[in-house]
Amino acid sequence: MSGTIDLTDRVLYRFWHKENLRFSDTDMIGHVNNVAFAALLESGRTAYTHGGHFPRFPAGCQVVMARVEIDYRMELHWPNAVDIGTSLLRVGNSSFMLGQGIFRGADCVTTGRTVLVLIDKATRRSAPLPADYRAALLREITDPPVPATPVP
Amino acid sequence: MSGTIDLTDRVLYRFWHKENLRFSDTDMIGHVNNVAFAALLESGRTAYTHGGHFPRFPAGCQVVMARVEIDYRMELHWPNAVDIGTSLLRVGNSSFMLGQGIFRGADCVTTGRTVLVLIDKATRRSAPLPADYRAALLREITDPPVPATPVP
Amino acid sequence: MSGTIDLTDRVLYRFWHKENLRFSDTDMIGHVNNVAFAALLESGRTAYTHGGHFPRFPAGCQVVMARVEIDYRMELHWPNAVDIGTSLLRVGNSSFMLGQGIFRGADCVTTGRTVLVLIDKATRRSAPLPADYRAALLREITDPPVPATPVP
Amino acid sequence: MSGTIDLTDRVLYRFWHKENLRFSDTDMIGHVNNVAFAALLESGRTAYTHGGHFPRFPAGCQVVMARVEIDYRMELHWPNAVDIGTSLLRVGNSSFMLGQGIFRGADCVTTGRTVLVLIDKATRRSAPLPADYRAALLREITDPPVPATPVP
Numbered sequence: 001m002s003g004t005i006d007l008t009d010r011v012l013y014r015f016w017h018k019e020n021l022r023f024s025d026t027d028m029i030g031h032v033n034n035v036a037f038a039a040l041l042e043s044g045r046t047a048y049t050h051g052g053h054f055p056r057f058p059a060g061c062q063v064v065m066a067r068v069e070i071d072y073r074m075e076l077h078w079p080n081a082v083d084i085g086t087s088l089l090r091v092g093n094s095s096f097m098l099g100q101g102i103f104r105g106a107d108c109v110t111t112g113r114t115v116l117v118l119i120d121k122a123t124r125r126s127a128p129l130p131a132d133y134r135a136a137l138l139r140e141i142t143d144p145p146v147p148a149t150p151v152p
Numbered sequence: 153m154s155g156t157i158d159l160t161d162r163v164l165y166r167f168w169h170k171e172n173l174r175f176s177d178t179d180m181i182g183h184v185n186n187v188a189f190a191a192l193l194e195s196g197r198t199a200y201t202h203g204g205h206f207p208r209f210p211a212g213c214q215v216v217m218a219r220v221e222i223d224y225r226m227e228l229h230w231p232n233a234v235d236i237g238t239s240l241l242r243v244g245n246s247s248f249m250l251g252q253g254i255f256r257g258a259d260c261v262t263t264g265r266t267v268l269v270l271i272d273k274a275t276r277r278s279a280p281l282p283a284d285y286r287a288a289l290l291r292e293i294t295d296p297p298v299p300a301t302p303v304p
Numbered sequence: 305m306s307g308t309i310d311l312t313d314r315v316l317y318r319f320w321h322k323e324n325l326r327f328s329d330t331d332m333i334g335h336v337n338n339v340a341f342a343a344l345l346e347s348g349r350t351a352y353t354h355g356g357h358f359p360r361f362p363a364g365c366q367v368v369m370a371r372v373e374i375d376y377r378m379e380l381h382w383p384n385a386v387d388i389g390t391s392l393l394r395v396g397n398s399s400f401m402l403g404q405g406i407f408r409g410a411d412c413v414t415t416g417r418t419v420l421v422l423i424d425k426a427t428r429r430s431a432p433l434p435a436d437y438r439a440a441l442l443r444e445i446t447d448p449p450v451p452a453t454p455v456p
Numbered sequence: 457m458s459g460t461i462d463l464t465d466r467v468l469y470r471f472w473h474k475e476n477l478r479f480s481d482t483d484m485i486g487h488v489n490n491v492a493f494a495a496l497l498e499s500g501r502t503a504y505t506h507g508g509h510f511p512r513f514p515a516g517c518q519v520v521m522a523r524v525e526i527d528y529r530m531e532l533h534w535p536n537a538v539d540i541g542t543s544l545l546r547v548g549n550s551s552f553m554l555g556q557g558i559f560r561g562a563d564c565v566t567t568g569r570t571v572l573v574l575i576d577k578a579t580r581r582s583a584p585l586p587a588d589y590r591a592a593l594l595r596e597i598t599d600p601p602v603p604a605t606p607v608p
Contacts (some may be wrong), residue, residue: 338494342491346489370524373524379580
């Protein structure tokens with residue numbers, strides 16, 4: 001289903017986060033290292049899930065990553081800044097999937113899909129999404145936030 | 153095809169690399185951060201591709217990442233050390249795929265698949281795998297190295 | 305001499321650089337890890353030395369770090385953004401010293417002093433600062449840039 | 457006082473920790489980035505302070521960094537592994553200082569001094585070293601551990 005979603009299209013994203021590239025993000029190949037992209041995606045993702053609009057995690061619960069897929073589409077070089085777009089793509093029974101794109105101006109440099117699982121903080125085991133939380137997540141798909149940053 | 157390969161099985165891996173976890177690999181959740189796993193997988197991967205057994209990249213070429221998939225199977229905590237297994241899974245026309253597992257003792261903590269694309273160093277564009285290099289890669293699958301570290 | 309300079313005073317800095325804190329900058333103590341501060345200081349420093357105003361490194365040369373001192377004055381937590389101020393403090397024969405402050409609003413969280421040495425790119429050995437480059441650096445002290453970001 | 461201590465001398469160190477360099481430790485200059493050295497020093501330091509021999513932090517307390525000084529003596533390149541030596545240099549009223557050296561074979565690549573402050577976990581304010589803890593730290597100087605790793 002999410003296979004038909006074009007993660008390289010800026011129009012998909014409602015939540016935007018801007019990040020500078022740091023010199024330490026580069027590697028000996030001379031470009032931004034792939035590990036830095038994982039940090040950038042996480043930075044955009046946590047800005048979204050911990051920002052004001054996203055439904056608060058149920059009491060006693062938090063989310064941890066179950067899976068990430070990252071497609072590297074272009075090399076990126078320092079110095080630079082990027083826009084990171086994030087949208088909720090799917091909601092499961094105990095997890096949900098976010099889609100992301102890292103853009104440098106008009107170019108989509110990298111895209112990613114992340115599956116986050118709700119876990120009980122104490123037992124560290126996955127927990128089913130409570131019905132009201134699941135409903136709030138589904139509204140996030142059908143009624144997403146107004147873009148925090150206007151789509152450039 | 154690689155879907156039938158069990159990346160959590162230590163027997164799959166012929167090349168092993170050991171890494172300490174660093175305190176700075178942790179995050180405010182209290183466990184090892186997902187970005188650190190990307191660094192660990194890259195460390196094991198480059199130890200393999202730049203070690204003595206793996207076929208040398210063709211002259212004027214290098215490899216860059218096209219895609220990575222990481223499955224987080226267990227939380228990991230500091231202090232700890234991990235064994236990272238890497239094996240060549242598939243060879244394409246201008247790319248190849250590596251499979252990896254991060255193990256803490258008997259437990260498979262994380263698995264990953266990485267697609268690496270051969271590029272021309274000067275033009276930064278993908279280059280078809282030269283026939284002899286492709287043949288050498290295929291031999292790496294059928295005739296893998298003796299494990300550098302005995303499988304624990 | 306630089307001992308009398310108050311690195312916690314925003315008025316000292318003419319060059320400003322803004323950085324978001326990333327979730328991966330945190331550690332299991334729950335605050336921003338000390339290693340992240342080294343990355344932030346480097347990010348502010350390289351933005352200054354590679355920006356438009358700072359004298360270009362002499363042909364065939366680059367700078368590498370010889371020494372850094374970092375004073376951690378306050379704990380910092382995610383999510384947050386910081387302003388990083390950088391100023392040239394001293395010019396030696398083959399090196400120069402930068403002073404920096406990381407600020408969160410009115411609070412000075414961290415200060416640092418970095419000694420950068422000019423080296424020959426080929427030999428990797430330190431090189432004396434050419435007279436005209438040294439003079440340009442000294443003008444940077446007496447005639448600093450207008451702040452890129454107004455001091456808040 | 458610690459100025460007369462030669463941090464480049466392997467004989468100074470009783471506690472040794474080995475670390476691989478990771479590919480992501482490199483930067484676009486082609487060498488190991490200065491930020492990675494901060495991570496390596498922290499890794500050696502926390503292995504020492506959280507290992508079996510070092511006195512346990514007093515109940516309700518932890519240590520945080522107050523200051524670090526790092527001297528970069530040689531460039532370091534990937535792939536490589538390093539030995540990190542750590543010794544307790546001084547004990548103050550609410551803090552103590554560690555000295556460290558990062559070695560690649562016989563070469564001392566980097567040295568560092570770190571001041572760690574004892575803080576109350578709840579108030580996050582510095583706490584005086586309890587008398588018995590302070591005495592235990594002083595014994596660590598006069599009666600250091602037998603090297604965990606024989607000095608190479």
